[in-house]
Amino acid sequence: MGEESREQGKLELIAFKSFSSNDELVYIIDFLNKSLKDKKIMFGLTKDKENQQMTINIYEF
Structure with a gap:
């Protein structure tokens, strides 16, 4: 996602x-x-109860 997406208030997944x-x-x-x-x-x-895993997402806005 480019600069235009950030200007619209959207989140960009970075990791x-x-x-x-x-x-x-x-x-x-x-x-x-x-x-x-x-x-x-x-x-x-997010939590995946079936696999007993949690995922941390990092976003830039």
């Missing part, structure tokens, strides 16, 4: 990583989002 499921990751993601909001970075977290 992701999967880990074994750990409920504490929710608190880490919340902390990172609050701390780095002014840097135009946002973190997301």
